[in-house]
Amino acid sequence: MDPRPDITSLLRSARAGGAAELEALLPLVYDELRLIARRHRRREGADPTLNTTAVVHEAYLRLFGPREADFQDRRHFYAVASLAMRHLLRDGARRRLAARRGEGADHTGLTGHEPAVEPRLELLLAVDQALDRLRGLEPRLAEVVELRYFGGLTVPEIAELLAVTTRTVERDWQRARALLSLSLADDGRVP
Amino acid sequence: MSGLPDDPRLREELLGELDALLESADDARQARLDALRADRPELAAALAALLAADRRFGGFLEEPLGNWAGALVPGPDAGGSSFEGRILGAWRLGPLLGAGGMGLVHVAERCAGDFAQSAAVKVLARSDVHGDLAARFRRERAILARLTHPGITRLLDGGVSDDGWPWFALELVQGAPLTDHCRERAADVRMRLRLIRQVADAVAHAHRHLIVHGDLKPSNILVDDDGCVKLLDFGIAKLLADDDGADLTLAGRRPFTPRYAAPEQVTGGAITTATDIYALGAVLYELLCGRSPHGGKDVPEHELLRAAAELDPAPLTRAARDAVADAAGVGVVVELGRDRLLAGDLQNIVARCLAKDPAGRYASVDALLDDLRRAEAGEPVQARPPSRRYVLAKLVRRNRVAVAAGALVLVALVGGLATTAWQARRAAREAARAEQARAFLLDLFAAADPSATPGREVTAREILRRGAGDLRGKLAEQPALRAELLVTVGELLRLVGAHADADTVLGEALTQAEAVHGPWSPAVARVADALGGVVYELGRFERAEALYRRALAIHERAHGRRHVATAASLANLAGVLSQAGDPAASEGLYREVLAIDLELLGPDDPAIGTDLNNLAVCLYRAGRAAEADSRGSANRTRTWPPACTTAPRCWWISVRPPRPKPTSGRRWRSVAVCIRRDISTSPAR
Numbered sequence: 072m073d074p075r076p077d078i079t080s081l082l083r084s085a086r087a088g089g090a091a092e093l094e095a096l097l098p099l100v101y102d103e104l105r106l107i108a109r110r111h112r113r114r115e116g117a118d119p120t121l122n123t124t125a126v127v128h129e130a131y132l133r134l135f136g137p138r139e140a141d142f143q144d145r146r147h148f149y150a151v152a153s154l155a156m157r158h159l160l161r162d163g164a165r166r167r168l169a170a171r172r173g174e175g176a177d178h179t180g181l182t183g184h185e186p187a188v189e190p191r192l193e194l195l196l197a198v199d200q201a202l203d204r205l206r207g208l209e210p211r212l213a214e215v216v217e218l219r220y221f222g223g224l225t226v227p228e229i230a231e232l233l234a235v236t237t238r239t240v241e242r243d244w245q246r247a248r249a250l251l252s253l254s255l256a257d258d259g260r261v262p
Numbered sequence: 263m264s265g266l267p268d269d270p271r272l273r274e275e276l277l278g279e280l281d282a283l284l285e286s287a288d289d290a291r292q293a294r295l296d297a298l299r300a301d302r303p304e305l306a307a308a309l310a311a312l313l314a315a316d317r318r319f320g321g322f323l324e325e326p327l328g329n330w331a332g333a334l335v336p337g338p339d340a341g342g343s344s345f346e347g348r349i350l351g352a353w354r355l356g357p358l359l360g361a362g363g364m365g366l367v368h369v370a371e372r373c374a375g376d377f378a379q380s381a382a383v384k385v386l387a388r389s390d391v392h393g394d395l396a397a398r399f400r401r402e403r404a405i406l407a408r409l410t411h412p413g414i415t416r417l418l419d420g421g422v423s424d425d426g427w428p429w430f431a432l433e434l435v436q437g438a439p440l441t442d443h444c445r446e447r448a449a450d451v452r453m454r455l456r457l458i459r460q461v462a463d464a465v466a467h468a469h470r471h472l473i474v475h476g477d478l479k480p481s482n483i484l485v486d487d488d489g490c491v492k493l494l495d496f497g498i499a500k501l502l503a504d505d506d507g508a509d510l511t512l513a514g515r516r517p518f519t520p521r522y523a524a525p526e527q528v529t530g531g532a533i534t535t536a537t538d539i540y541a542l543g544a545v546l547y548e549l550l551c552g553r554s555p556h557g558g559k560d561v562p563e564h565e566l567l568r569a570a571a572e573l574d575p576a577p578l579t580r581a582a583r584d585a586v587a588d589a590a591g592v593g594v595v596v597e598l599g600r601d602r603l604l605a606g607d608l609q610n611i612v613a614r615c616l617a618k619d620p621a622g623r624y625a626s627v628d629a630l631l632d633d634l635r636r637a638e639a640g641e642p643v644q645a646r647p648p649s650r651r652y653v654l655a656k657l658v659r660r661n662r663v664a665v666a667a668g669a670l671v672l673v674a675l676v677g678g679l680a681t682t683a684w685q686a687r688r689a690a691r692e693a694a695r696a697e698q699a700r701a702f703l704l705d706l707f708a709a710a711d712p713s714a715t716p717g718r719e720v721t722a723r724e725i726l727r728r729g730a731g732d733l734r735g736k737l738a739e740q741p742a743l744r745a746e747l748l749v750t751v752g753e754l755l756r757l758v759g760a761h762a763d764a765d766t767v768l769g770e771a772l773t774q775a776e777a778v779h780g781p782w783s784p785a786v787a788r789v790a791d792a793l794g795g796v797v798y799e800l801g802r803f804e805r806a807e808a809l810y811r812r813a814l815a816i817h818e819r820a821h822g823r824r825h826v827a828t829a830a831s832l833a834n835l836a837g838v839l840s841q842a843g844d845p846a847a848s849e850g851l852y853r854e855v856l857a858i859d860l861e862l863l864g865p866d867d868p869a870i871g872t873d874l875n876n877l878a879v880c881l882y883r884a885g886r887a888a889e890a891d892s893r894g895s896a897n898r899t900r901t902w903p904p905a906c907t908t909a910p911r912c913w914w915i916s917v918r919p920p921r922p923k924p925t926s927g928r929r930w931r932s933v934a935v936c937i938r939r940d941i942s943t944s945p946a947r
Contacts, residue, residue, distance in 0.1 A: 072581045121335055130919075163331075166334075167333070192334075208266065217728075220323065223326065246280060249284070249320070251281055251319070251323060252315035253311060254313075256315035256318060260319070
């Protein structure tokens with residue numbers, strides 16, 4: 072009935088280092104997040120918020136069921152889900168910017184115009200790029216950013232997943248925040 | 263990551279210092295930086311840059327993405343907080359009923375005034391970017407108020423919230439979307455046809471009031487438990503358009519739904535009644551075969567749009583076979599398979615509605631309704647590809663005047679209304695004649711063979727001239743129709759500014775009408791009125807006066823002095839006397855007209871507005887501006903009933919100085935258009 076490939080086995084193979092398996096996993100999680108996020112949006116109606124934390128956790132529940140998953144599987148899932156959420160929001164930001172630039176490309180429906188959103192779109196895309204650069208230098212900082220900023224995980228959750236203290240997570244986050252900020256400033260971005 | 267050392271050891275040192283600085287108080291941080299500057303200037307500079315950047319962008323990164331990322335996920339894309347519990351206008355919003363591409367729909371209760379009323383309040387998912395939606399709404403409300411049909415949801419109220427969200431209160435309807443209703447009840451073909459006829463009937467009603475829906479689709483068509491159809495959102499699409507709303511063919515960007523969009527919506531062409539006919543065809547198609555003309559639910563939007571513009575949909579029966587997966591539709595497919603004749607007729611009807619070229623579709627919803635009835639009754643339908651009319655219509659399109667022609671007929675009707683009170687009262691009859699005139703125009707255009715005028719555009723004026731010429735040799739056996747068409751062509755010639763031709767044609771029409779109906783027939787009076795208008799605009803006041811007096815005499819003989827038709831003729835005569843330099847006589851006649859109309863129609867009739875206005879203009883011309891002003895004010899402060907749309911224009915005229923003597927039909931046409939715009943832009947009261 073369920074055509075989805077076995078998520079646990081995919082996660083395991085991905086963990087074993089298969090890039091192909093990770094590639095297979097990412098779109099799966101991406102689609103799951105997108106579906107859930109859309110439903111949340113419908114439920115929340117006019118509210119511009121999106122509880123990314125709730126979306127990611129719900130995706131986890133849908134993919135693993137209520138049973139307690141293997142610790143490594145969980146860690147890997149949240150890493151993949153945070154990355155998928157990052158892609159999802161990045162794609163959304165690109166779409167919106169394209170629609171705005173396209174002047175008239177977006178006339179088939181009525182799109183909302185939350186004024187405060189527009190300037191943030193470019194910043195979000197800049198963070199996304201800076202994060203790739205950060206990963207090259209300090210992979211752990213990048214992972215903390217992904218889990219916290221995109222995955223919406225709390226500091227204790229991240230500490231548990233990464234098997235470090237909350238103190239370490241907090242410090243990593245602060246460092247990453249300053250480094251990403253510097254990157255944004257160097258890009259000539261305006262907050 | 264500029265400014266960050268490549269050497270991991272140096273980097274770790276930098277980040278360690280950063281930790282310390284971030285966690286210390288401002289004073290201590292500055293002291294530490296100063297100290298570092300002395301012996302490690304590079305490190306200090308890098309740290310200072312990091313701290314400065316963190317101060318600028320840290321806030322953005324600390325803010326949870328979830329606070330605003332909803333805008334990045336497709337969904338009902340409104341901003342602001344939930345509207346439940348809010349008060350918009352006189353409405354307190356209750357729970358959410360639903361959400362769609364346009365916005366959110368809440369149940370609402372009236373919380374002002376002393377009566378209870380429920381409504382569905384739709385809050386649009388876009389802010390009032392043009393800043394004029396509220397004004398446009400007020401303008402349109404008068405027009406929308408004319409839509410009173412059991413199949414059309416009433417628009418009750420609307421406005422823009424303090425924080426910029428446009429909203430509408432609509433009659434609350436309990437029902438299911440048309441397609442769901444049919445699926446749930448496994449409706450048979452005849453039941454589906456009955457429903458679509460109900461829909462078409464409501465649309466026809468709106469079209470008779472010159473209102474186009476522009477976004478018909480199953481989710482806009484609800485069916486209640488009694489099987490009664492209710493159309494939602496009439497006029498909403500137009501309200502949201504970027505155009506001014508004055509034109510009858512609604513160009514400009516308007517929201518539409520790709521799945522049911524007509525080609526002209528995709529390509530940015532004029533949105534007309536033909537657009538609604540296309541949508542009716544698309545909905546009928548879906549009802550009969552279970553999927554929309556250009557594909558199932560999984561076809562992406564851009565492909566739907568391309569297909570709407572370029573591809574012919576699969577024939578019904580084939581599409582129906584393909585869509586058998588839709589279990590509830592199986593009955594319909596089997597039924598159509600058994601009744602090949604009905605299937606064939608419905609295919610032709612649907613194809614006619616879905617013609618790419620608007621001119622290739624049914625000329626009116628009534629014509630579509632006729633064909634649906636015929637198909638059900640087993641009579642031959644009109645739609646048969648490729649029909650002669652379709653070929654003719656193609657020709658019209660090649661002449662590139664199709665849109666202008668449609669507009670012309672409408673301007674003829676509406677512009678005519680604006681000229682005299684009598685004609686205003688004739689509005690209903692004029693509307694009924696529209697179809698006839700339209701059919702005749704098609705033939706007129708067909709006569710203008712493009713090969714006869716190679717390399718240039720054929721003007722409407724030329725076509726009308728040729729049409730008038732053709733009429734002379736034709737229809738000898740139907741003199742009444744010929745007289746009628748001569749009048750129509752004459753009036754159109756007047757509208758395109760060909761007054762000399764209009765004079766000739768209407769002169770012939772007058773002779774013809776006299777011959778057919780006798781010299782004392784009201785039909786003759788009508789032609790005399792029309793011809794009087796032409797010569798009046800040519801500045802030949804004496805002849806105009808004679809014609810108007812003739813019309814007046816006919817009306818007086820037929821109806822007596824105290825009759826609305828007589829009063830209208832008196833008003834025409836007063837107009838020409840005013841121009842001919844006899845303001846006293848003119849004033850007397852206008853006062854008499856006012857008295858007659860007041861007595862016969864009562865003080866709330868729209869005609870009174872026109873009468874007051876005429877009198878005001880007359881007084882103004884006679885240099886009695888103060889009196890004119892009081893007349894005009896009386897007019898403006900009057901509370902006209904909602905259906906009254908002619909009254910507001912009166913003030914518009916009276917506050918302006920008298921126009922220079924009109925010398926051309928073009929000017930008068932523009933006056934008519936101005937007045938028409940004024941009607942539609944004036945607040946309802």
